[in-house]
Amino acid sequence: MTSPVFIAIDTPDLSRAQRLAAAVRPHAGGIKLGLEFFVANGPGGVRGLACEGLPIFLDLKLHDIPNTVGKAVAALAPLRPAVLTVHAAGGEAMLAAARAAAPEDTKVVAVTVLTSLDDGDLADIGVCDAADVQVRRLADLSRRAGCDGIVCSGAEVAGARAAWPDGYFVVPGVRPAGSDTGDQKRVMTPAQALAAGASMLVVGRPVTAAESPAEAARAIAASL
Numbered sequence: 001m002t003s004p005v006f007i008a009i010d011t012p013d014l015s016r017a018q019r020l021a022a023a024v025r026p027h028a029g030g031i032k033l034g035l036e037f038f039v040a041n042g043p044g045g046v047r048g049l050a051c052e053g054l055p056i057f058l059d060l061k062l063h064d065i066p067n068t069v070g071k072a073v074a075a076l077a078p079l080r081p082a083v084l085t086v087h088a089a090g091g092e093a094m095l096a097a098a099r100a101a102a103p104e105d106t107k108v109v110a111v112t113v114l115t116s117l118d119d120g121d122l123a124d125i126g127v128c129d130a131a132d133v134q135v136r137r138l139a140d141l142s143r144r145a146g147c148d149g150i151v152c153s154g155a156e157v158a159g160a161r162a163a164w165p166d167g168y169f170v171v172p173g174v175r176p177a178g179s180d181t182g183d184q185k186r187v188m189t190p191a192q193a194l195a196a197g198a199s200m201l202v203v204g205r206p207v208t209a210a211e212s213p214a215e216a217a218r219a220i221a222a223s224l
């Protein structure tokens with residue numbers, strides 16, 4: 001079975017990214033490249049990692065007016081990422097524009113409530129519902145817009161999947177028991193998140209900051 005674990009290769013350094021990808025390759029289903037990597041290395045950097053042979057999740061969390069997001073997705077299409085992120089808060093028309101511009105075999109998934117936010121942080125930005133209610137609201141919106149799935153924490157995935165059984169659920173904020181949570185506030189262990197219904201687990205620092213990233217990735221795969 002293909003591993004559901006994607007390793008977030010969050011570094012601006014292309015050589016380090018290539019070394020990390022090669023180290024985790026036997027134990028991962030794919031790699032995730034996000035803003036830190038993309039701002040430093042651009043599409044050429046993504047192509048440089050594609051040669052590792054792992055599926056690529058391009059996590060750029062696009063969030064702008066529909067025309068701009070649609071054109072940005074069209075510009076990214078030649079990279080043919082397996083998965084691409086947009087922000088659900090951009091609204092239904094923006095989400096639909098992203099889906100329409102993406103290659104058919106690229107999953108477009110919408111970030112609902114960042115795993116670094118708790119209910120107090122949501123209140124600060126004017127969202128007075130709890131995270132699970134907001135995730136459900138944005139999951140419904142993303143589904144209506146034609147997205148393939150959402151990004152949410154492990155705490156919301158069971159509820160979201162119950163309402164969207166064939167959705168694709170990406171779960172970051174994943175921490176092996178006892179590891180440092182850092183800036184993540186809604187966390188679960190890999191096994192818990194998978195049991196709750198995640199399609200993909202995203203793990204970054206617990207692997208990339210480990211003394212042996214290969215061993216850390218192997219241990220996570222073995223825990224599932």
Ligand SMILES: O=C(O)c1cc(=O)[nH]c(=O)n1[C@@H]1O[C@H](COP(=O)(O)O)[C@@H](O)[C@H]1O
Nearest residue numbers: 008034059114115151172173202203204205
């Ligand atoms: O879209 C994401 O991947 C994402 C959404 C979210 O709500 N929370 C979140 O942490 N992420 C990403 O998942 C990765 C988590 O990294 P670690 O906290 O180091 O495991 C980072 O690359 C984040 O950008």
